[in-house]
Amino acid sequence: MSKYVIFLGIGLGLAALAAYGVDQRVSVPKKKGAKVIEKIKKTDEEWRKILTEEQYRVTRQHGTEPAFRNEYWNNKKDGIYRCVCCGLELFDSRAKYDSGTGWPSFWEPFDQAHIGTTTDRSFGMIRTEVHCIRCDAHLGHVFDDGPRDKTGLRYCINSAALKFEPREKK
16 A cells, blocks of 8 residues: 555656646846837738748747757847847847857847747746747747846847847947
8 A cells, every 4th residue: 555655646746747847937027118019910821921941930830940050159240139020129249148058148138028928838847938029939948047247047049030130330
């Protein structure tokens, strides 16, 4: 009887871990009085017409591109990273840093009102997903292991979700 209870307890514990995963959610501060950004809605067919296959897989199907084999992980140019789907400003290169992960990493967004977050329970983990507030494009995830002298956050973003625009020189 006691062996049965122990196995039952272990089984229930493993089931709970599988169902809820490891909690890696991050609390992202929101600005008070932030402007409302009008949403863009398109059908899957419309998105497929304007995005590459990889951009569609990442932004519309919540995919992830390979580390160190994406367009912007090592980009050191000065400029703005926009949403590849709708063009909204998402990140400034001045907040980009080398996290060693192989994906573009930023310690803060261009404007906090331009991104949204949701809880992602995929792959046995609980993470904070980052998406474009205007078109709901999946961008990546945010973690709390970023630069401590800045915000302490690491926005780990897929290059396929971004379009880089060099800053105009004055």
